[in-house]
Amino acid sequence: KLILNVLLFKAPMSSIKNNIKIIGWGSAVLLIILVIGFLLLPKEYDIPTMLRSAxxxxxxxxxxxxxxxxxxxxxxxxxxxxxxxxxxxxxxxxxxxxxxxxxxxxxxxxxxxxxxxxRGDCGCTLDIESSADAFWKDCDTPLSDPTADIKNAPWPLGDILPKTAPHSEIDIQQLESTLDWAFSEPVPEHPVRTRAVIVLYDGKIIAERYANGYSSETRFLGWSMTKSVTSALIGILVREGKLDIHQPATFPEWKTPGDPRGNITIDQLLRMSSGLSFQEDYEENPDSDAGFMFFTMKDMAAFAVQKPQEAKPDEKFNYSSGTTMLLSRIIRETVEGSGSHQKYLAFPRQELFQKLGMRSAIIECDPSGTMVGAGFMYATARDWARFGLLYCNDGVSNHERILPEGWVKYSRTPTPPWPGYGAQFWLNSNEKDRWLPNCPSDLYSAWGHEGQFITIVPSRKTVIIRLGQTADEEKNWNHDYFVSGILKAMPVKTALE
Structure with missing residues (x-):
């Protein structure tokens, strides 16, 4: 109480002196340091907000x-x-x-x-009321395939690239010029910090560049690009006959008679049209639901499942990492329900990553052991490209169908309340408000915080990976200019160009 009163300039000097006698001079010195520290904080942060968001x-x-x-x-x-x-x-x-x-x-x-x-192959986890170390022993066993000789296998399952020249109609000068722009820093006060770019044409890598300090071996955080991977994992469970996305989610917390949330389907969760309340804007609001869930909660899905419904399903679009954590819980309960935690942790690697050659990929867990499918996946730029290639090839890799037939089309189908979004993918098909106006309408993208993109353009047989750390990327990164510049270098021209 004394600390709060001092911080808010409400404590009279006599009260401060009396309390110093009680708490002692050592504690008083710490209090003074605390007060000075808060006074030095940026003006935009008021003290109550800082206490909540610290x-x-x-x-x-x-x-x-x-x-x-x-x-x-x-x-x-x-x-x-x-x-x-x-x-x-x-x-x-x-x-x-x-x-x-x-x-x-x-x-x-x-x-x-x-x-x-x-936690080894489970990545890093915050130690919040953490489970016993024995719980995490599942991560001690390598969950990737240690026998796979990825370096000596041909692309895309391996890393050996063909030595043949790129397609004769590709404009190399235009391509290189666009990459030069992507890695440039025209305004040092607002750094772009592009860290990696890969361009695929017709399944082959035609351009690959890294910033200093990064390489083809570096794992990059995808942030919300992870949501698109979560959608793929749901698709695999649909292919296996274990999920029906048009049926309601089976959360016990929603089964109370009269609870309208009990009618929310998996499809509506995938489309962010469930009507659930969730405050995502962590950039403008330091203590938003997203920040609180990601960095203070032991069980992220348990936090999200308690959110009330503020609109009817399919009535309102609300982008929500909490919603994707509910999908992560569905995946865990579906896989782990018939097996073990080890089986659940191995599921994305065995059923998705290894089949694409994505052997660097790690989806980190929250402290309860649920994979953070809303934003904590790390992978090399090439592995992110392999994931994009799966979608460009309609869910097929190495002649094996990974995603159910029609799943890619479903993922690209506009959501009723917001046609700019599909099933955990951003779309460019909204004619009234096209996201990238100078790019084809069939373009769609996995999009993560600070400018992480897997951009897929099926009509141009092109997949573009851009990874970086761009603060306020909608202002400081022009994705329309970047993608359209690369497409100008591609062989097939469209009406838009």
Whole structure:
């Protein structure tokens, strides 16, 4: 109470002196440091908001630093200076324990501590009321195929690229010019930070470039591109006859008589048209539902499933990471219900990643053991390209149908309340408000925070991967210019061009 009163300038001096006698000078010094620290915070952050959002900030810092170092293999200084620059300015610091493979993060030197722990093939997880270590032993067993000789197998299942020249009609100069633009930094105050670009034409890599410090071996965080992978995993369960997306989701929390949420279908969850309340805007609101769920909750799906319904299904579009976490829970309950946690963790690797050659891919778990299908997948740029190629090939890889027939078409079908969105993919088919006006209408994309894109253009046999760390990417990254520039280099011309 004293701390809050001092911070809010409500405590009289006599009260402060009396309380110092009670708490002691040591604690008083800490209090003074705390007050000064809060006074130094940016003006846009009021104190109550900071008190609510500080655990989100330390959780974000611990998680990003842990994954950046132990999953991506990056240098801590690079992570602090780029990915965590805002945290650094807001007086959040971290400590890496390389022996325990963990990271502690604090605000103002000692407050709001959060810890992230590296869990092997499960990536990094925040240690929030964490399960016993025995629970995580499933991650000690490599979940990828250790026998696969990916480096000596031909693309796309392996990494050996053909030595033949690219298609004779590809405009190499136009292609290189567009990549030069993508990696340029015209306004240093607003860095673009493109880290990787790959362009596929007709299934082959025709362009690949990385920023300094990154390579074909680097795992990149896809953020919300992971949602599109979650959609694919739902599709696989549909193909196996284990799910019907047009049936209601079977959450016990929604089965109370009269609860309208009991009628929400998996299809409506995939389309973000369930009508469930969820505040996604974590950039404008530091303590939004998304930030609170991702960085302070043990069980993310348990947080999301409690959200009330604010509109009838298919009446309102509401982009929601909480909704995708409900899909992640459905996947876990469907797979784990007939097996074990180990079987569940192995499911995406055995049924999707290995069949595409995506052997770097990791979907990290929340502290309850559910994969964070809303945003925590890491993979190399080539593996993200392999995923895009699956969709460009209508769900078939290496002559094997991975996704059920018609699933790709379904994923690209506009959602009734918002035709710019499909089933966890962004679409370009809305004639009244086209997302990328200079690109073909059949284009669709997995899109993640800070400018992560898998852009698929079936009519042009083209898949484009762009990975980076662009703050406010809608202002600082022109995806329409980038994609249309690449398509101008492709052999087949469209009416739009």
């Amino acid at each position: 655990p989100i900030g330390t959780g974000y810092a611990a998680k990003m630093l842990c994954s950046g170092v132990f999953v991506s293999g990056r240098e801590p200084d690079s992570i602090w200076n780029e990915d965590l620059a805002l945290m650094k300015r807001n007086m959040i610091r971290g400590r890496i324990d390389y022996e325990k493979k963990s990271v502690d993060a604090y605000a103002l030197g000692f407050l709001f501590k959060q810890t992230a722990v590296y």
